[in-house]
Amino acid sequence: MRRPPTSLGLFSLAGLMVLAACGGSPANDTGKRPAAGGAPTAGGTLRLAVHSDAGCVDPHQVTATAFITMTRSLADSLTDQDPATGKIVPWLAESWKVNDDSTSFAFELREGVTFSDGSPLNAQVVKANFDKIVELGAVNQTGSSYLAGYAGTVVASPTEFTVKFSTPNAQFLQATTTTSLSILSLDTLAATPERRCQGAVVGTGPFVFESYTPDQNVMVKRREGYGWSSAAAEHSGDAYLDAINFRIVPESGVRAGALISGEVDAMLSVEPQDIQRLDAEGLTIYSRPSPGIPFHMHPNAADPVLSDLAVRRAIQMGINRSQIAHTVQGPDVEGARSVLSATTPMFADLTAMLAYRPDEAAKLLDDAGWRAGGDGIREKNGNRLTVTVQYEDKVSTSTPALELAQQQLLDIGIDLRLSPMTAEAYDAARDTKQYQLRWFNFTRADPDALRTFFGSANANTTNVNDPELDALLEKVASISDPEGRATAAKELQTYILEHGYAFPIIELSQTNAAAPDVRGLAFDSTSRFVVYDVWKAA
The missing domain is CATH 3.40.190.10 (Periplasmic binding protein-like II)
Structure with a gap:
């Protein structure tokens, strides 16, 4: 069983807007690849620029998109x-x-x-x-x-x-x-x-690990005799490429420059500001929305300030998601519409629950005893309404999105402070629950993505013991009937938003680019590139 060609050229609205403005001609949304221009040929090395170093090459330990394309090639x-x-x-x-x-x-x-x-x-x-x-x-x-x-x-x-x-x-x-x-x-x-993180990894995949130099690159080479490709793949047998060099290049502009100059053949994570110049140079842009949990602020509900439900609900009402999305992603892009992204199976459109209602938010805080001080920041029992959001500043939209949220919340008397952190410090704060708000997303094409972070038996990033939440999470995990599971998933999404257990803001689209001679690139169900079918035209 073979699927039709995967969803390539499914541009984010921002990408469509940019390419239309500059006369580009993106593929339509039928899921068809750009014309192959001949039969696939074997050979060559793909030089793929990725945006971060996960510090590990073990498929079981890596969750970063930048390295999952690599680990998938091994296992x-x-x-x-x-x-x-x-x-x-x-x-x-x-x-x-x-x-x-x-x-x-x-x-x-x-x-x-x-x-x-x-x-x-x-x-x-x-x-x-x-x-x-x-x-x-x-x-x-x-x-x-x-x-x-x-x-x-x-x-x-x-x-x-x-x-x-x-x-x-x-x-x-x-x-x-x-x-x-x-x-x-x-x-x-x-x-x-x-x-295993340093390379002691053996899988059944079409490529085998060759070397890993931290902050520089990972090399994999084709395995001979591979004969058990997925039913979703476009061909069977050995991979076409001889090898892949995953080059670690953190800055989007530098990755784009390397692609334009021919120093690399493809790049992951194209930022909005680079799309127009890549298209103008005749490079192919690939984009697909990521399923799972959108970028959101995740509260520690045991925190003295955020344990107040009125505060959490006010934050939910005090964020103008459309304004943030329009500003940082493009004028045709809307904000998050639920605690799941729209491409996730069983996503429920809860736009009305996430409407911008600053007047209601202000009244809610007034009624809860949070009164505006001389500088406009609310106080209660001598405590200022100050909350800090921790985040890894590795996605270009994170800081501008949070700065806009900061301005919006200031209008209702909430002092939101931004704390960019290294990956090590960010993870350490998570493990010890030393945070008020965390900013992150999570990719998975199933509503059970929520169970990874919510619920007392799991990571419990919300840091609450809520039996009703636990019951809803288990309900989604246990129902086999698709219709019944979708109903339970909507109930769960609604409950999380009602209780202010997550403040979804913007959805993530994976936008990548490649030279015209790179053929066969495709996204998997989690919007990550699959390299097994890739070949290079002469």
């Missing part, structure tokens, strides 16, 4: 997800069966699959992967959250196994499409997390 998953339909399709597993209450998932593996070290893939190896992910816990926080309630894997034969859960886990099948649950060799599982 396959049991299943894949068609980006056009959201349907789960075969990959390492050729078939599966789920019981009625989603506590038992029986899989049958393809035969003849091997890891790049020559060792065979079998059901026992899959079991070892899931056991290890659960054992390591926070080392693969995302993967372990997908395996919540894991009761073990029962191996029936070298190709047959059943994954069991103590409670319903409807999201698990989709989770098997992710790199967080990709299948690695037994030797990889035996290595320490630190060694």
